[in-house]
Amino acid sequence: xxxxxxxxxxxxxxxxSGFGKAHADILNVSLSPDFIYRKNKSSKPKVALISGGGSxxxxxxxGFVGTGMLDAACPGQVFSAPTPDQMEAAAxxxxxxxxxxxxxxxxxGDIMNFxxxxxxxxxxxxxxxxxxxxxxxxxxxxxxxxxxxxxMIVEKTVGSLAETGASLEECKNFxxxxxxxxxxxxxxxxxxxxxxxxxxxxxLSGDEIExxxxxxxxxxxKREKIRSANELTKDIIESILEDLKPDNNQEVLLHINGFGGxxxxxxxxxxxxxxxxLEKNNIKVTRSIxxxxxxxxxxxxxxxxxxxxxxxxTKHWDTPxxxxxxxxxx
Amino acid sequence: xxxxxxxxxxxxxxxxSGFGKAHADILNVSLSPDFIYRKNKSSKPKVALISGGGSxxxxxxxGFVGTGMLDAACPGQVFSAPTPDQMEAAAxxxxxxxxxxxxxxxxxGDIMNFxxxxxxxxxxxxxxxxxxxxxxxxxxxxxxxxxxxxxMIVEKTVGSLAETGASLEECKNFxxxxxxxxxxxxxxxxxxxxxxxxxxxxxLSGDEIExxxxxxxxxxxKREKIRSANELTKDIIESILEDLKPDNNQEVLLHINGFGGxxxxxxxxxxxxxxxxLEKNNIKVTRSIxxxxxxxxxxxxxxxxxxxxxxxxTKHWDTPxxxxxxxxxx
Numbered sequence: 001x002x003x004x005x006x007x008x009x010x011x012x013x014x015x016x017s018g019f020g021k022a023h024a025d026i027l028n029v030s031l032s033p034d035f036i037y038r039k040n041k042s043s044k045p046k047v048a049l050i051s052g053g054g055s056x057x058x059x060x061x062x063g064f065v066g067t068g069m070l071d072a073a074c075p076g077q078v079f080s081a082p083t084p085d086q087m088e089a090a091a092x093x094x095x096x097x098x099x100x101x102x103x104x105x106x107x108x109g110d111i112m113n114f115x116x117x118x119x120x121x122x123x124x125x126x127x128x129x130x131x132x133x134x135x136x137x138x139x140x141x142x143x144x145x146x147x148x149x150x151x152m153i154v155e156k157t158v159g160s161l162a163e164t165g166a167s168l169e170e171c172k173n174f175x176x177x178x179x180x181x182x183x184x185x186x187x188x189x190x191x192x193x194x195x196x197x198x199x200x201x202x203x204l205s206g207d208e209i210e211x212x213x214x215x216x217x218x219x220x221x222k223r224e225k226i227r228s229a230n231e232l233t234k235d236i237i238e239s240i241l242e243d244l245k246p247d248n249n250q251e252v253l254l255h256i257n258g259f260g261g262x263x264x265x266x267x268x269x270x271x272x273x274x275x276x277x278l279e280k281n282n283i284k285v286t287r288s289i290x291x292x293x294x295x296x297x298x299x300x301x302x303x304x305x306x307x308x309x310x311x312x313x314t315k316h317w318d319t320p321x322x323x324x325x326x327x328x329x330x
Numbered sequence: 331x332x333x334x335x336x337x338x339x340x341x342x343x344x345x346x347s348g349f350g351k352a353h354a355d356i357l358n359v360s361l362s363p364d365f366i367y368r369k370n371k372s373s374k375p376k377v378a379l380i381s382g383g384g385s386x387x388x389x390x391x392x393g394f395v396g397t398g399m400l401d402a403a404c405p406g407q408v409f410s411a412p413t414p415d416q417m418e419a420a421a422x423x424x425x426x427x428x429x430x431x432x433x434x435x436x437x438x439g440d441i442m443n444f445x446x447x448x449x450x451x452x453x454x455x456x457x458x459x460x461x462x463x464x465x466x467x468x469x470x471x472x473x474x475x476x477x478x479x480x481x482m483i484v485e486k487t488v489g490s491l492a493e494t495g496a497s498l499e500e501c502k503n504f505x506x507x508x509x510x511x512x513x514x515x516x517x518x519x520x521x522x523x524x525x526x527x528x529x530x531x532x533x534l535s536g537d538e539i540e541x542x543x544x545x546x547x548x549x550x551x552k553r554e555k556i557r558s559a560n561e562l563t564k565d566i567i568e569s570i571l572e573d574l575k576p577d578n579n580q581e582v583l584l585h586i587n588g589f590g591g592x593x594x595x596x597x598x599x600x601x602x603x604x605x606x607x608l609e610k611n612n613i614k615v616t617r618s619i620x621x622x623x624x625x626x627x628x629x630x631x632x633x634x635x636x637x638x639x640x641x642x643x644t645k646h647w648d649t650p651x652x653x654x655x656x657x658x659x660x
Contacts (some may be wrong), residue, residue, distance in 0.1 A: 003592075004599055014599045023618075058593065058594035058595050173380070229338050265388050
């Protein structure tokens with residue numbers, strides 16, 4: 001295993017500490033319990049948004065803490081759920097008189113630990129569960145569908161709504177709505193290596209891919225031979241559209257997400273393939289985002305996420321955001 | 331070779347086309363000749379900044395086209411210099427009554443082709459050559475030192491100066507100054523695969539690294555066994571400081587750059603190692619940037635870049651920028 005580490009036990013704390021120093025204008029990092037929180041607490045009461053999950057998906061979630069998006073993020077060890085004391089400490093730090101909204105990807109460990117965290121906090125709270133991955137029902141760590149790259153879109157749009165002073169119920173309903181309007185699917189070319197395991201999670205031969213892979217390397221729909229970008233795009237986008245059932249002339253946000261080990265050049269090429277195919281299907285890509293946002297350590301591969309846009313989602317996607325990983329109009 | 335491509339010949343044009351669509355608010359893409367240019371030409375005369383070089387280093391340079399940074403970028407094929415007609419077409423499109431400043435990384439092919447491009451344009455012009463890589467003198471594609479991740483810092487700061495209406499001579503002198511104040515060095519854990527070659531550029535065994543690697547996989551100072559992040563940091567930073575000879579209490583910008591295949595978690599861990607070591611050496615990290623900015627396709631590894639800050643560099647680093655890959659204060 002070749003990684004920039006000192007020892008496996010300290011990866012998370014050393015990385016978080018560096019993250020905090022590199023973005024000291026935006027956020028603070030608390031160590032033990034580990035959580036990242038906004039530097040500038042809003043002066044007006046607002047719903048506090050807290051997300052989290054296993055590390056190894058950076059910039060998700062810590063990179064999305066800041067004005068217009070999350071109030072705090074709770075990182076677990078690599079690919080492991082954060083513990084309830086992290087959620088409790090984060091909630092006590094960022095609550096701001098309008099309750100706490102947890103945004104949680106649908107993995108059994110995350111759901112359980114966020115529930116336990118919620119049980120021990122005194123503030124009003126509720127949870128949005130993100131399950132945008134259309135590849136498979138039930139998986140290695142999940143009952144139901146997995147939560148993947150669509151999580152960023154939920155966090156951005158609900159983060160924007162929360163800044164307006166919306167109520168906890170409004171934020172919760174809007175998060176559920178954005179989640180329903182969103183579908184994702186990905187493909188892996190290589191495995192990643194979890195530091196504590198020291199070896200690749202799975203093996204693929206030189207021309208094999210995992211179609212419909214999860215962001216921890218969970219199996220997808222099938223293992224198959226590599227095909228052209230256009231062919232992969234077609235199968236992925238058709239699977240997502242089957243789920244989303246867009247109307248004719250539907251406006252969408254198209255997000256191409258890299259898993260960490262695929263060059264940006266290829267991700268933009270995928271965007272080109274996806275945009276063209278959607279256009280052919282009378283679907284209009286009016287918002288776009290391309291890059292490594294929901295990663296699986298150094299896994300090569302990527303995913304498509306499509307969100308059906310309505311006026312409210314578009315509006316809250318477009319609002320200013322200022323975080324380590326997403327910044328616009330600030 | 332597993333990549334998201336349709337065929338090797340069209341990678342660049344398909345990727346550029348997707349890039350143009352995904353960032354249509356910021357830039358336009360011209361195909362044949364290939365160049366990327368700012369959507370909103372400044373209404374006031376300004377020096378036009380044009381950079382470029384082989385593709386495969388994205389987001390460098392196209393990702394830095396926009397307000398506050400580059401006016402245009404000319405991408406060659408993967409790891410190949412752009413051709414003079416690209417520079418000519420870009421210059422004719424973006425010149426704005428105060429001359430053209432080319433910013434070129436020090437590779438023989440780039441230098442030659444940018445010179446030929448400069449020879450055939452009618453506008454006043456000059457060139458800043460970036461050679462921040464302290465690892466080796468002369469290399470596979472270079473006479474003298476290589477230009478690597480410090481190029482982004484030159485492009486950001488000179489881009490800012492150009493926005494003020496500074497003259498071509500002022501911009502050229504400032505670019506040379508920022509380049510002299512900047513040193514970089516990197517290490518590779520894996521090779522990348524140039525699509526047209528179809529196989530890895532070089533081979534490293536399971537515990538080997540290339541210390542001082544170039545951004546095309548050129549040899550560095552030595553091939554050696556993997557060591558801890560702290561040990562690698564120490565050897566790299568000492569090499570850079572030997573070159574930069576900072577004063578006691580020198581303020582610096584510390585840039586950790588990923589080569590494309592290393593998780594963000596590890597890059598922030600490197601930042602932590604670097605910041606601590608510099609502090610111990612009485613050097614103050616007052617500006618920071620961490621991420622994949624000057625990549626080598628999917629190569630695993632990363633580099634440190636240190637820029638000694640003075641008042642002018644700090645000021646022009648901090649100014650607003652709005653590009654696909656760098657955005658702040660806009």
